[in-house]
Amino acid sequence: MDDRSSSSSSSSSPPHRLLIVLLMVLLFGVIMIQYVCPSRSECQVLHHLGSWFKDGSATGSRGRGSDIQDRLQKDPYIAEDGALVRFVPRFNFTKADLNRVVDFNIKGDDVIVFLHIQKTGGTTFGRHLVRNIQLERPCECHAGQKKCTCYRPGKKETWLFSRFSTGWSCGLHADWTELTSCVPSRMDSREVPENLPRNYYYITILRDPVSRYLSEWRHVQRGATWKASLHVCDGRSPTLSELPSCYLGDDWSGCSLQEFMDCPYNLANNRQTRMLADLSLVGCYNVSAMSEEERWAVLLESAKRNLRGMAFFGLTEYQRKTQYLFERTFNLEFIAPFTQLNGTRASSVDVPSETQRRILQLNRWDVELYEYARDLFLQRFQVARQHERRQARERRQQERRRLRGRLITKQGRQLKPTETPRQHDRHSVVTEEQQRRKADGDSGESEKLLPYWWDQDENGTMEDYIDNVEQWW
Numbered sequence: 423m424d425d426r427s428s429s430s431s432s433s434s435s436p437p438h439r440l441l442i443v444l445l446m447v448l449l450f451g452v453i454m455i456q457y458v459c460p461s462r463s464e465c466q467v468l469h470h471l472g473s474w475f476k477d478g479s480a481t482g483s484r485g486r487g488s489d490i491q492d493r494l495q496k497d498p499y500i501a502e503d504g505a506l507v508r509f510v511p512r513f514n515f516t517k518a519d520l521n522r523v524v525d526f527n528i529k530g531d532d533v534i535v536f537l538h539i540q541k542t543g544g545t546t547f548g549r550h551l552v553r554n555i556q557l558e559r560p561c562e563c564h565a566g567q568k569k570c571t572c573y574r575p576g577k578k579e580t581w582l583f584s585r586f587s588t589g590w591s592c593g594l595h596a597d598w599t600e601l602t603s604c605v606p607s608r609m610d611s612r613e614v615p616e617n618l619p620r621n622y623y624y625i626t627i628l629r630d631p632v633s634r635y636l637s638e639w640r641h642v643q644r645g646a647t648w649k650a651s652l653h654v655c656d657g658r659s660p661t662l663s664e665l666p667s668c669y670l671g672d673d674w675s676g677c678s679l680q681e682f683m684d685c686p687y688n689l690a691n692n693r694q695t696r697m698l699a700d701l702s703l704v705g706c707y708n709v710s711a712m713s714e715e716e717r718w719a720v721l722l723e724s725a726k727r728n729l730r731g732m733a734f735f736g737l738t739e740y741q742r743k744t745q746y747l748f749e750r751t752f753n754l755e756f757i758a759p760f761t762q763l764n765g766t767r768a769s770s771v772d773v774p775s776e777t778q779r780r781i782l783q784l785n786r787w788d789v790e791l792y793e794y795a796r797d798l799f800l801q802r803f804q805v806a807r808q809h810e811r812r813q814a815r816e817r818r819q820q821e822r823r824r825l826r827g828r829l830i831t832k833q834g835r836q837l838k839p840t841e842t843p844r845q846h847d848r849h850s851v852v853t854e855e856q857q858r859r860k861a862d863g864d865s866g867e868s869e870k871l872l873p874y875w876w877d878q879d880e881n882g883t884m885e886d887y888i889d890n891v892e893q894w895w
Contacts, residue, residue: 509804513797515730520798520805524623524733526752528557528581529574531615534733534752535605535624536584539697540595540648541637542629543738545585552586556755561587579613583622593652597697598624598728599706600654623733623752628694628795630739631788632781636771638690639682645675655706664707665689679773683780692718692787698725718787725791730798737796743803750806 526532536551538544552561552570561582563570569589572582580587583605590596592604605622609615629637652659668674668685682688689696699721705711712720729735734751736744741760749755773781782789 509800511797511801513794513801515798515801519730520802521809522734522747522751522802523753524751526623526733526754527621529576531579532581532621532623533605533609534582534584535601535622536582537598537601537624537626537697538585538595539626539628539694541634541641542627542694544627547627547736547744548584548586550756550760551582551584554756554758556757583609590650593654594648594650595697596652597701598699598725599701600652602700604654625732625734625736625748626698626729627736627738627744628792629737631694631785631792632778633738634694634788635690635781635785636679636773638693639677639679640771642674642682642690643677645673647673653707655701660707664709679771679777683777683784691784692721695721695725695787695791698728698791700724700728722787722791726794729791729795735795735799737799740799740803743799747799747803747806750810 526534534551536544536548538548552572553563555561559573559575561570561572563586568586570586572580572587574581582588583591588608591608592600596604601624606620609620653665666687668688669677674682682690695718701707701721703724704717704720709717711717734748736748739762741762745756745760
């Protein structure tokens with residue numbers, strides 16, 4: 423009888439061990455899903471599986487770990503992209519690149535210049551600039567008018583050079599090459615600055631290259647052309663042979679995605695790299711000046727350099743972080759928070775994997791630029807948040823020292839004439855009711871002096887923990 427029971431128990435052991443192994447493999451797979459595939463839009467099915475598993479396992483966890491997780495999820499900056507993923511920096515930047523705060527003087531002669539790249543969410547951001555910033559003298563925007571008047575306090579001079587303030591003064595969707603040569607002369611012809619040279623702070627918004635490319639295709643499909651763009655470089659626009667058109671007629675409406683990808687002159691290809699680079703370095707639109715590989719390598723390095731030197735840039739995929747960094751950079755505040763809209767026309771396009779690979783290949787320089795920009799953007803955000811937390815921690819420590827001094831002074835006044843400080847310290851360990859009786863009508867004052875964080879360790883608060891966690895996001 424014993425032999426049979428022992429043999430049956432031993433025969434049931436392997437299935438139990440197999441089940442444990444399967445559970446461990448599943449757990450490892452979920453972790454890898456969250457790490458390898460951080461963007462919910464790229465791996466929706468896998469993320470649904472990961473979130474289901476996390477939700478199921480979370481029901482069994484309680485206590486401090488659960489509280490920390492709640493705090494992380496409630497943080498609008500961490501939870502913005504919908505995936506709790508560790509951010510591991512890939513590029514090394516200098517402190518000057520990461521600590522980006524400018525002394526923007528809106529009452530002086532400083533000007534913010536917005537470089538608006540097509541289909542990056544620039545229209546929404548441009549409206550934020552003229553309608554959503556808390557200003558001493560807000561921009562005046564009237565219904566039916568495309569432009570707003572953004573004057574400085576006490577002056578009839580504009581502080582913002584953008585589509586919704588000055589219009590397309592340097593051409594439709596002017597790029598870096600055009601703006602840097604056009605804006606100073608345009609501004610000085612409108613207004614004579616009190617101090618020369620005037621400070622120009624360039625800003626822009628970037629977007630995931632595949633999403634941006636698909637969005638531009640849909641926009642062109644509906645009839646957009648941007649034929650009014652000047653593409654001025656080294657004082658002239660390109661000839662028709664230097665920049666041929668992809669279509670005959672007035673527009674390219676109704677074009678298929680295949681037709682859009684097949685045009686070798688399509689400016690949608692690597693648009694962000696081209697628009698942020700100094701085109702004069704490669705002979706402008708004269709593609710015969712050097713090989714295509716060499717040309718784009720020069721443009722990419724130029725775009726990276728200009729991006730680092732810009733006062734600010736944001737990413738469409740990180741609206742709240744974009745808002746936070748802009749406010750911190752310029753010491754300005756928006757009235758209403760930015761919102762993350764994931765349901766765009768581009769996201770509704772069902773693109774086969776082979777077509778996605780083709781788009782990635784057509785935009786390989788934009789892909790590299792965006793990865794570089796995303797790394798710099800998140801490192802800037804990380805540094806800014808750590809600095810903010812450090813300042814808050816220092817303020818708490820100063821407040822503790824101030825309150826501690828007041829409390830010691832109050833206790834000193836309560837010492838009996840024959841009582842030494844050491845005796846007083848021994849007797850001070852009494853109940854709350856005894857403290858009230860000893861206070862003689864001044865009860866609770868010392869208790870009210872102490873805020874909720876008084877008894878917390880100065881180096882172990884929840885904010886400090888989240889700060890440490892964020893160093894990896």
